[in-house]
Amino acid sequence: MDEQPALKTERLLLRPFVASDALAVQTLAGDRRVALMTGDIPFPYPDGLAERWISGHPEAWAQRTTITYAVCLRDGDTLVGCVGLRCVERHLRASLGYWIAVEHWGQGYCTEAASAVVKLGFDQLGLRRIEATHLPGNSASGAVMRKLGMTHEGVMRSYFIRDSESHDLHLYAMLSTD
Numbered sequence: 762m763d764e765q766p767a768l769k770t771e772r773l774l775l776r777p778f779v780a781s782d783a784l785a786v787q788t789l790a791g792d793r794r795v796a797l798m799t800g801d802i803p804f805p806y807p808d809g810l811a812e813r814w815i816s817g818h819p820e821a822w823a824q825r826t827t828i829t830y831a832v833c834l835r836d837g838d839t840l841v842g843c844v845g846l847r848c849v850e851r852h853l854r855a856s857l858g859y860w861i862a863v864e865h866w867g868q869g870y871c872t873e874a875a876s877a878v879v880k881l882g883f884d885q886l887g888l889r890r891i892e893a894t895h896l897p898g899n900s901a902s903g904a905v906m907r908k909l910g911m912t913h914e915g916v917m918r919s920y921f922i923r924d925s926e927s928h929d930l931h932l933y934a935m936l937s938t939d
């Protein structure tokens with residue numbers, strides 16, 4: 762099995778998650794201001810889930826189904842967030858997802874980390890399309906998508922249900938040829 766490469770940006774190191782990140786993931790991603798803005802992070806965040814989630818990453822990398830990066834400061838120890846791609850191999854397409862710990866918001870970390878993962882997706886994984894979605898109230902996420910160079914493709918109405926409530930989602934995407 763080939764190893765998932767670490768990615769370096771000006772201020773950040775993106776590396777695979779390791780088991781010892783689990784408590785930080787549960788605490789940071791389990792913050793309601795993070796979890797409730799996403800489609801797949803439960804709130805409250807149950808014990809044991811972060812360990813199980815991290816343990817699945819090597820196989821998902823090997824299959825190229827999901828590519829997940831821990832976003833760290835350049836020391837490699839301070840976890841500030843997560844960026845990932847969920848790939849649909851048949852269509853050379855992936856959806857981009859991310860979260861940044863609340864105390865690190867507003868410093869450009871998400872845009873910096875996601876840019877590196879988008880580049881990996883197009884240059885190394887051969888993707889032709891990378892898309893992303895956000896809830897209507899999540900203007901910061903929309904700003905990240907635009908800063909990445911994505912195009913707003915529309916609003917998917919009643920696309921997503923959380924706690925029995927339907928939500929619209931804004932859809933953004935970029936192509937390898939953009």
Ligand SMILES: CC(C)(COP(=O)(O)OP(=O)(O)OC[C@H]1O[C@@H](n2cnc3c(N)ncnc32)[C@H](O)[C@@H]1OP(=O)(O)O)[C@@H](O)C(=O)NCCC(=O)NCCS
Nearest residue numbers: 795798860861866867868869870871872895900901902904
């Ligand atoms: C969305 C999120 C990842 C952004 O992380 P970040 O590191 O703060 O992002 P960046 O600093 O790279 O960019 C944020 C941009 O949003 C803008 N922004 C922040 N709050 C905003 C608001 N309420 N309205 C409009 N824009 C806003 C910032 O000004 C910045 O844009 P700028 O650089 O042009 O000024 C972070 O807020 C987060 O983790 N939110 C909860 C989880 C989540 O929403 N995940 C994505 C699900 S779609």
